[in-house]
Amino acid sequence: MSTSMTDRSAHRGLPPLLEVNDLKKHFPIKAGFFGNTTGHVYAVDGVSFHIEKGETLSLVGESGCGKSTVGKALLRLFPPTAGQVVLDGKRIDDLSQGQLRPIRRRVGVVFQDPFSSLNPRMRVKDLLAEPIRNYGLAKNGAELDERLAKLMDLVRLPRDAVTRWPHEFSGGQRQRICIARALAGEPDLIICDEAVSALDVSVKAQIVNLLQDLQTQLGLAMLFISHDLAIVEHMTHRVAVMYLGKIVEIAPRRSLFGAPKHPYTEALLSAVPVPEPGASRQRIVLKGDVPSPINPPKGCRFHTRCPYAFDRCRTDEPELKQTQPGQWAACHLHDLPEASNPLARSLPAAA
Amino acid sequence: MSSTTAPLAGRAALTAKDVAAAAPLPDVMQPKTRRKGAIGYMLRHPTIAIGGFLLLIIFAIAIFAPFLWTKDPTALAPVMRTRNPSAAAWFGTDMLGRDVYSRVLYGTRVSLMVGFGVAFFASVIGLAIGLVSGFVRWADSIIMRIMDGLMSIPSILLAIALMALTRGSVGNVILAITIAEIPRVSRLVRGVVLSLREQPYVDAAIASGTSTPVIIWRHILPNTLAPMTVQATYICAAAMLIEAGLSFIGAGTPPIIPSWGNIMAEGRALWQVKPYIVFFPAIFLSITVLAVNLLGDGLRDSLDPRAAKRV
Amino acid sequence: MALLEVENLQTHFRTPDGGVNRAVDGLSFSVEAGETVAIVGESGCGKSVTSMSILRLIPEPPGQLAGSIRFQGKDLLKLTEREMRAIRGNEISMIFQEPMTSLNPVLSIGQQIGEALRLHQGLSKQQAEAKAVEMLTLVGIPAPDKRVKEYPHQLSGGMRQRVMIAIALACNPKLLIADEPTTALDVTIQAQILDLMRDLKHRVGAAIVLITHDLGVVAEVAERVIVMYAGRKVEEANVADLFRNPRHPYTQGLLGAVPKLGSSLEGETERLAEIPGLVPSLKQKIQGCVFASRCPKVTELCREVAPALEEKAPRHVAACHYAEREAIAA
Numbered sequence: 003m004s005t006s007m008t009d010r011s012a013h014r015g016l017p018p019l020l021e022v023n024d025l026k027k028h029f030p031i032k033a034g035f036f037g038n039t040t041g042h043v044y045a046v047d048g049v050s051f052h053i054e055k056g057e058t059l060s061l062v063g064e065s066g067c068g069k070s071t072v073g074k075a076l077l078r079l080f081p082p083t084a085g086q087v088v089l090d091g092k093r094i095d096d097l098s099q100g101q102l103r104p105i106r107r108r109v110g111v112v113f114q115d116p117f118s119s120l121n122p123r124m125r126v127k128d129l130l131a132e133p134i135r136n137y138g139l140a141k142n143g144a145e146l147d148e149r150l151a152k153l154m155d156l157v158r159l160p161r162d163a164v165t166r167w168p169h170e171f172s173g174g175q176r177q178r179i180c181i182a183r184a185l186a187g188e189p190d191l192i193i194c195d196e197a198v199s200a201l202d203v204s205v206k207a208q209i210v211n212l213l214q215d216l217q218t219q220l221g222l223a224m225l226f227i228s229h230d231l232a233i234v235e236h237m238t239h240r241v242a243v244m245y246l247g248k249i250v251e252i253a254p255r256r257s258l259f260g261a262p263k264h265p266y267t268e269a270l271l272s273a274v275p276v277p278e279p280g281a282s283r284q285r286i287v288l289k290g291d292v293p294s295p296i297n298p299p300k301g302c303r304f305h306t307r308c309p310y311a312f313d314r315c316r317t318d319e320p321e322l323k324q325t326q327p328g329q330w331a332a333c334h335l336h337d338l339p340e341a342s343n344p345l346a347r348s349l350p351a352a353a
Numbered sequence: 354m355s356s357t358t359a360p361l362a363g364r365a366a367l368t369a370k371d372v373a374a375a376a377p378l379p380d381v382m383q384p385k386t387r388r389k390g391a392i393g394y395m396l397r398h399p400t401i402a403i404g405g406f407l408l409l410i411i412f413a414i415a416i417f418a419p420f421l422w423t424k425d426p427t428a429l430a431p432v433m434r435t436r437n438p439s440a441a442a443w444f445g446t447d448m449l450g451r452d453v454y455s456r457v458l459y460g461t462r463v464s465l466m467v468g469f470g471v472a473f474f475a476s477v478i479g480l481a482i483g484l485v486s487g488f489v490r491w492a493d494s495i496i497m498r499i500m501d502g503l504m505s506i507p508s509i510l511l512a513i514a515l516m517a518l519t520r521g522s523v524g525n526v527i528l529a530i531t532i533a534e535i536p537r538v539s540r541l542v543r544g545v546v547l548s549l550r551e552q553p554y555v556d557a558a559i560a561s562g563t564s565t566p567v568i569i570w571r572h573i574l575p576n577t578l579a580p581m582t583v584q585a586t587y588i589c590a591a592a593m594l595i596e597a598g599l600s601f602i603g604a605g606t607p608p609i610i611p612s613w614g615n616i617m618a619e620g621r622a623l624w625q626v627k628p629y630i631v632f633f634p635a636i637f638l639s640i641t642v643l644a645v646n647l648l649g650d651g652l653r654d655s656l657d658p659r660a661a662k663r664v
Numbered sequence: 665m666a667l668l669e670v671e672n673l674q675t676h677f678r679t680p681d682g683g684v685n686r687a688v689d690g691l692s693f694s695v696e697a698g699e700t701v702a703i704v705g706e707s708g709c710g711k712s713v714t715s716m717s718i719l720r721l722i723p724e725p726p727g728q729l730a731g732s733i734r735f736q737g738k739d740l741l742k743l744t745e746r747e748m749r750a751i752r753g754n755e756i757s758m759i760f761q762e763p764m765t766s767l768n769p770v771l772s773i774g775q776q777i778g779e780a781l782r783l784h785q786g787l788s789k790q791q792a793e794a795k796a797v798e799m800l801t802l803v804g805i806p807a808p809d810k811r812v813k814e815y816p817h818q819l820s821g822g823m824r825q826r827v828m829i830a831i832a833l834a835c836n837p838k839l840l841i842a843d844e845p846t847t848a849l850d851v852t853i854q855a856q857i858l859d860l861m862r863d864l865k866h867r868v869g870a871a872i873v874l875i876t877h878d879l880g881v882v883a884e885v886a887e888r889v890i891v892m893y894a895g896r897k898v899e900e901a902n903v904a905d906l907f908r909n910p911r912h913p914y915t916q917g918l919l920g921a922v923p924k925l926g927s928s929l930e931g932e933t934e935r936l937a938e939i940p941g942l943v944p945s946l947k948q949k950i951q952g953c954v955f956a957s958r959c960p961k962v963t964e965l966c967r968e969v970a971p972a973l974e975e976k977a978p979r980h981v982a983a984c985h986y987a988e989r990e991a992i993a994a
Contacts, residue, residue: 064850064851064852064853065850074556077556077559077560079556079559079560099565103562103564104562106560106561106562107562109560110560111556111557111560113553113556113557114553115553118552118553118554119553119554119557120554121554121558121571121572121576122576123575123576124571132558132561132563132571133561133562133563136561136562136563137562172942172943174942175942180557183557183561186561187561187562202706202707202877203706203877203879203918203921203922204706204917204918204921204938204939205706206921207920207921207922207936207937207938207939208938208939208940210923210936211935211936211938214935229850229851231851231925232922232923232924232925232927233923235923235925235926235927235928235933236923236927236928236933236936255928256928256929259925259926259928259929260928260929269852270851270852271925272855273851273852273854273855274851274880274925275854275855275858275878275880275881275883275884276880276883276884276924276925277879277880277882277883277907277919277922277924278883278907278924279883279884279903279904279907280904281883285855285859287852287855287856287859288852288855288856291820291821291822291823291853292850367963367965367985367986368965369965369968369969372965372969372971372985373971373972373974374969374970374971374972375690375970375971375972375973375983376690376972378672378674378689378690379674379730380684381674381676381684381686381728381729381730382676382678382684382728383684384682384683384684385678385682385683386682387681387682
């Protein structure tokens with residue numbers, strides 16, 4: 003791939019590669035003979051973030067928090083209800099599908115399930131050739147073959163594997179094929195929607211390493227959607243934590259994992275089982291379940307489970323506020339004096 | 354794992370005598386070698402083999418009917434009326450003296466034509482409607498309400514009504530039954546399309562810049578063919594039965610054409626005394642429908658991906 | 665005598681093309697009363713097949729079991745189906761991964777908990793319902809007398825898994841097999857269920873066989889760990905020993921492949937250790953060590969001679985020719 007892609011990450015002063023402003027996706031609930039709308043699922047309800055060139059931003063949260071919906075709305079697999087999506091300075095959320103098609107080249111996607119992500123009736127070469135042909139990246143058969151070979155090299159599969167069918171590969175190998183397909187259009191951004199969650203431990207490590215290598219090699223930006231906090235911490239530059247369709251905290255990796263500023267982030271981190279027997283950690287076990295996104299709680303959406311909730315949380319909805327450079331959290335605790343703020347601790351010094 | 358290089362010297366010295374080998378494990382079951390190729394496939398799917406074999410014979414009968422010692426199926430012979438089966442007339446003769454054996458053999462042609470004709474046209478039209486319905490949101494509810502309406506009428510009644518509007522001919526019979534069968538196919542295709550649309554590989558294709566017609570052609574259509582094929586066999590069998598039923602009540606193939614339904618209709622009056630006139634076409638109809646259904650069941654089992662996942 | 669003694673268990677399956685899939689091949693282990701043993705491994709290593717084999721839930725054919733599974737001295741493989749039914753759900757019970765599909769949608773929670781009680785302990789309808797309320801209280805479901813009349817779709821995933829645990833514990837089993845009990849749950853709900861399991865372990869006293877792929881869950885709940893690979897046991901040790909001093913290269917690889925939470929606080933994160941290659945097909949007989957094709961320390965000897973499970977340290981067994989020497993060298 004071209005040299006301009008590799009040194010892009012050096013230019014940090016430029017506008018961000020992707021900017022998302024107040025993105026909303028409400029799914030109507032239809033019922034009855036005439037399919038009347040009886041309510042909405044507020045899957046994504048006002049999400050804003052940006053991704054720099056060559057940067058990894060992770061979206062984390064539990065199932066139903068809307069993180070996958072964000073990814074799919076960015077890919078325009080369904081139209082967003084409201085909000086702006088700006089790719090490299092150009093608004094793309096208001097384009098028609100036809101206008102959007104050539105721009106899709108710049109965003110690749112890898113989904114969770116490597117088995118259903120590949121059409122079982124297409125050979126690997128046809129699967130990979132599809133985006134190459136769509137974007138007119140190969141003028142003739144020889145150029146196509148050359149690109150296919152390059153893609154297979156990138157994801158470290160044997161070149162002659164292109165003539166085989168998806169069912170001849172294992173889960174990890176299929177995920178490599180999916181990554182190759184995502185790279186076929188020479189994108190600037192890859193959306194990984196739980197891309198390693200379905201894989202076995204040893205294979206997961208292979209794919210995580212591959213993604214990291216590709217990112218440095220190709221200067222890719224990545225939106226890494228995952229519920230696996232340990233993998234996220236390993237991979238990412240910045241993290242956005244979602245709860246019930248909203249971002250509750252967004253921060254650089256070290257700040258978020260070292261000194262979370264939202265009670266939900268804190269609880270999420272403490273809930274992850276750690277492979278160290280006898281590790282004495284103070285665990286915050288949240289009460290109850292995530293409320294329904296059809297009827298989210300008034301005020302702060304987390305107040306029904308928050309161990310620190312006070313009166314204001316039940317009525318006022320907190321907004322994302324900067325608590326430290328780069329670290330934003332949506333929590334009223336930070337308006338309290340520092341002595342009565344349980345999340346006021348600062349980041350431990352680097353070891 | 355930094356120690357991997359250090360004990361290399363010691364490792365080289367280690368031989369089979371120094372280590373504890375695991376006790377060999379007994380074989381719980383022996384692998385069976387299975388025949389490959391067509392014969393192996395037939396052995397593993399006996400329903401396909403039996404159904405296919407029967408259907409092959411029936412097709413041969415239809416094609417070679419003139420050479421299978423038949424007479425003109427429409428030739429009247431008043432002297433030879435209602436003769437019992439004998440060496441001269443294997444299945445006997447009917448009340449106009451026509452040879453039942455010849456009529457039944459020629460009737461095979463009508464049944465197969467109707468069965469396969471309806472299966473083909475209903476599949477193609479149903480596939481198109483199902484694809485539109487599965488992809489065009491606003492059209493979906495309109496199409497499906499129409500299909501619901503069609504489905505609420507028993508297909509034989511619908512066919513009778515359609516036949517009443519047209520002149521009796523094999524082509525019109527095929528048309529009438531096809532219209533009656535379309536809702537079933539389009540519902541099936543719509544269901545398959547809706548589930549395929551949710552597949553991540555379709556999302557991935559959209560994200561790869563593939564246009565909607567290409568997605569339908571390349572990603573949706575090939576994956577609907579397996580369930581369609583199975584459904585087509587069932588429609589084929591149903592169409593044959595409906596054709597016989599229509600002819601039997603006089604609303605189907607014109608009486609001049611020997612079809613199984615017609616033969617049975619003509620033999621109905623003499624059922625008490627000359628049961629063979631009804632018996633032979635009925636047996637042929639049953640065997641043909643059975644063959645097609647066996648083939649359909651076999652195909653379903655063979656194409657069902659869940660069956661392939663059995664450990 | 666141990667509560668459960670599995671010896672040389674082999675569970676093989678006939679594949680559709682006539683071959684043999686050696687899903688579990690020569691597995692031996694034992695579980696003492698009241699103990700929590702985890703079986704870990706990646707998908708296809710045979711851990712779930714093992715749990716199904718213990719309960720004799722493997723359909724035969726295509727499956728075929730060999731070896732022995734002695735529960736309280738009785739060989740379960742020699743029992744009739746009728747005798748086995750008296751044990752399932754009564755003395756040995758099971759929790760499955762998917763709380764959505766493991767409950768019957770048309771029966772109320774109370775009926776499902778009461779079913780086993782009425783069947784095995786001959787309780788009346790009223791007694792069974794009273795006991796169901798008691799069980800729901802035990803697993804921490806709020807308003808149990810109301811919940812007992814509800815249906816599975818009215819409960820969240822975490823609540824359903826609590827109900828599954830209540831059903832499993834209703835008859836006071838001696839052995840509870842939990843097959844990936846928290847895998848389908850979200851992190852915060854998983855934490856609740858793990859807390860509950862730890863708490864119940866002390867209160868109920870049943871032995872637990874925990875089947876999981878999640879090393880974090882193992883570290884939090886288990887006392888002893890069995891590592892399975894390609895249908896065999898490759899290592900077994902106390903949980904602390906295993907995590908601190910893994911002897912088998914596969915276990916070492918697994919532990920290296922998992923990033924630790926908090927890694928970013930200790931400077932730059934390291935590259936994850938990969939285990940190269942793929943799990944070998946179980947359809948061929950494997951000569952030599954099952955891990956030889958992926959092992960970083962493999963030698964000719966490994967490919968020829970299958971290593972026996974040897975005690976490399978007190979109560980710490982591993983099936984590797986080089987494990988002991990490595991440990992001494994390191």
